[in-house]
Amino acid sequence: MELITVSKKxxxxxxxxAAIFHQMASCYRYLGAxxxxxxxAYDSANRTINNLKNDISxxxxxxxxxxxxxxxxxxxxxKIIEYLHTxxxxxxxxxxxxxxxxxxxxxxxxxxxxxTVKTLHRRLHINNKEELIAAIEAGKLENLxxxxxxxxxxxxxxxxxxxxxxxxxxxxxxxRTGEDILQQVLQLPGIKKAALAGSLRRKKETIxxxxxxxxxxxxxxxxxxxxxxxxPQTDRVLAKGDTRAAIVLKGSxxxxxxxxxxxxxxxxxxxxxxxxxxxxxxxxxxxRAQGYKLNEYGVFDAVTDRKLPGTTExxxxxxxxxxxxxxxxxxxxxxxxxxxxxHIPGLLQLKDMKGDLHLHSTWxxxxxxxxxxxRYICKEFPAYEYIVITDHSPSERVAxxxxxADFTDLFREIERINKKLxxxxxxxxxxxxxxxxxxxxxxxxxxxxxxxxxxxxxxGFKKDNTERLLKACAxxxxxxxxxxWGRLINRRDGYDVDWNKLFEILNKTGTAIEINAxxxxxxxxxxxxxxxxxxxxxxxxxxDAHALTQFDxxxxxVSVARRGWCEKANILNTHSWKRMEQFRKxxxxxxxxxxx
DNA sequence: GCCGTTTTCGGCCCGACTGTTTTCAGTCG
Ligand SMILES: Nc1nc2c(ncn2[C@H]2C[C@H](O)[C@@H](COP(=O)(O)OP(=O)(O)OP(=O)(O)O)O2)c(=O)[nH]1
Ligand SMILES: [Mg+2]
Ligand SMILES: [Mg+2]
Ligand SMILES: [Zn+2]
Numbered sequence: 001m002e003l004i005t006v007s008k009k010x011x012x013x014x015x016x017x018a019a020i021f022h023q024m025a026s027c028y029r030y031l032g033a034x035x036x037x038x039x040x041a042y043d044s045a046n047r048t049i050n051n052l053k054n055d056i057s058x059x060x061x062x063x064x065x066x067x068x069x070x071x072x073x074x075x076x077x078x079k080i081i082e083y084l085h086t087x088x089x090x091x092x093x094x095x096x097x098x099x100x101x102x103x104x105x106x107x108x109x110x111x112x113x114x115x116t117v118k119t120l121h122r123r124l125h126i127n128n129k130e131e132l133i134a135a136i137e138a139g140k141l142e143n144l145x146x147x148x149x150x151x152x153x154x155x156x157x158x159x160x161x162x163x164x165x166x167x168x169x170x171x172x173x174x175x176r177t178g179e180d181i182l183q184q185v186l187q188l189p190g191i192k193k194a195a196l197a198g199s200l201r202r203k204k205e206t207i208x209x210x211x212x213x214x215x216x217x218x219x220x221x222x223x224x225x226x227x228x229x230x231x232p233q234t235d236r237v238l239a240k241g242d243t244r245a246a247i248v249l250k251g252s253x254x255x256x257x258x259x260x261x262x263x264x265x266x267x268x269x270x271x272x273x274x275x276x277x278x279x280x281x282x283x284x285x286x287x288r289a290q291g292y293k294l295n296e297y298g299v300f301d302a303v304t305d306r307k308l309p310g311t312t313e314x315x316x317x318x319x320x321x322x323x324x325x326x327x328x329x330x331x332x333x334x335x336x337x338x339x340x341x342x343h344i345p346g347l348l349q350l351k352d353m354k355g356d357l358h359l360h361s362t363w364x365x366x367x368x369x370x371x372x373x374x375r376y377i378c379k380e381f382p383a384y385e386y387i388v389i390t391d392h393s394p395s396e397r398v399a400x401x402x403x404x405a406d407f408t409d410l411f412r413e414i415e416r417i418n419k420k421l422x423x424x425x426x427x428x429x430x431x432x433x434x435x436x437x438x439x440x441x442x443x444x445x446x447x448x449x450x451x452x453x454x455x456x457x458x459x460g461f462k463k464d465n466t467e468r469l470l471k472a473c474a475x476x477x478x479x480x481x482x483x484x485w486g487r488l489i490n491r492r493d494g495y496d497v498d499w500n501k502l503f504e505i506l507n508k509t510g511t512a513i514e515i516n517a518x519x520x521x522x523x524x525x526x527x528x529x530x531x532x533x534x535x536x537x538x539x540x541x542x543x544d545a546h547a548l549t550q551f552d553x554x555x556x557x558v559s560v561a562r563r564g565w566c567e568k569a570n571i572l573n574t575h576s577w578k579r580m581e582q583f584r585k586x587x588x589x590x591x592x593x594x595x596x
Numbered sequence: 597g598c599c600g601t602t603t604t605c606g607g608c609c610c611g612a613c614t615g616t617t618t619t620c621a622g623t624c625g
Contacts, residue, residue, distance in 0.1 A: 024597095025597095028597085035597085036608090037597060037598080037607095037608060038597040038598095039597085040597075040598085040608075041597030041598055041608095042597065044597085044598080045597085045598095070598090071597090071598065071599095072598085073597070073598050073599075074597090074598085075597060075598085076597070076598085110623095110624090111614090111622095111623070111624090112623090113622060113623050113624085114622090114623095115621075115622055115623085116622075116623090146615090146616070146617090146621095148615070148616065148617095150614085150615060150616085151614090151615065151616080154614090154615090198625090211625085239612085239613055239614075239624085239625095240613085241612060241613050241614090242612080242613090243611095243612070243613095244612065244613080244625080246613095246624095246625090257625070259612095259625085272610090272611095272625090273625080275625090277609095277625080280609070280610090280625095281608080281609050281610090282608095282609095283609085284609040284610065285607085285608060285609065287609090288607095288608095288609075289602080289603095289607085293609090293610080294609080294610085295609080295610055295611065296610085296611075296625095297611090340601080
């Protein structure tokens, strides 16, 4: 236990500070085109701060700590310091005097941008949503130039929809819907090729809409767009033109964007529609600097406008002397400069996975018998060399956690099944609860007989849980910290963790950290995976499956790892069980030694 | 506002669709 030093109470400025910069960006967007680069700058600062490993004060405390962050320079850096000292940013206070904050909310309504909102404010003195609704009801918009019937109708609908504003979809759900719509698009007469693009192709943890790019002969486009707009699931058509259409699906209200190009433009179109927006802008700026023009139709000589050969994404990247950048890395990070240096890693692939390290059976709250699971894995995941049964520990009462005494029977059952299978596929494990004081829910005398121990927190989400996690790491039988952040996407924020400290101790003790692949967990999240790997921590991917179909969640775990820039070697369960045992042995040796 | 294999100043993407226009601004991808 000498490892555990009291970690400083983690301060928490990031969410509020990021929100301020987001609002400042919106204010400048409202104030007009002359501020458009400032808008990009504040948006970028907002993104950066929302994806930090540590609290911003940690970076501010270090020399150049702030400047090393992407999108934070002289001016925003000073504002961060000001905020940390005074709790306010003077420039923001000034902005708020110029731009009523209610107007920012109006700009979030579909179809309302800065120009429209400015007119409403200037001419009708509208300051917020309520006043806009009242003005519409009073018929005040009808006399306004530029606000004819259709526009007013659109605003009304936007206001109504805004009330039922829904959260972003989980990646898993969006993939199912996306595949479904994609199949229907592929059936449309004239379609040659079609693929999912946008955030879905980049495998972001949440998805705003479904983007599909397709190829067809130009003569067929009109027909295709019409057929697409009248798909059985179509609730409403948002836009319908010569080359693209957007619909809203019945029930879910999910938006689907379809973009058509000719066959030879496919690579450029896929590149465009995959994004991200920031990646596109950076690529296009690079193209321009090299005397080219890049758009969704291809690469063109900026002077002659002649199209350069090259029809695939790979060829387009190569034209700019860049390595191919996998979609998962195309965000607003440093992927382009990395590709220029040819340092893009060979990312983890699904086929690299050799086993599942987190799953539940009927011995606690899983739906299936261990034997059923084992047979299913043999059939559906023949590449797996091991699966670890990690049922819950006693304190998880609702999940029917196992009592220590139950493990004798459990071991016997696992041995029986392995014998029947003729191979040691099934390993003995547990997901042991980390109790409020950081101690474990099962005794060491039991843990020492397990092949793999996942320790995780299932209570006390409101406080800083670093100490509890560190204490669990200090147990030589704990091999992995499960769902380390404890967040549930769209439902519950993760608890506070001093990630620096945790990564350091994980590394020192030889403990792995989990990517829990449940669709609403994806925990660790991608940006922390990257940081963990940089800190030398090994990653373990577990589906946390509670039913047979959930073993497919492994692909989500792999997606998170890829977005965290992971190679095969960074992931523990790409290795043979022999290597896994070595990993465990090193920790045992550490545990038996003087521990530094 | 930020940023830098060429630039510590002068760049920071480019095109489709809508609604209202008499020739295009605004918004979105
Ligand atoms: N060049 C360029 N491309 C853009 C711009 N906005 C969007 N795109 C491209 C890149 C995006 O990934 C793609 C789809 O746009 P979306 O608005 O659906 O964004 P995306 O799918 O990335 O995220 P989402 O989860 O839908 O919010 O279109 C832009 O302003 N410029
Ligand atoms: Mg999208
Ligand atoms: Mg879209
Ligand atoms: Zn759990």
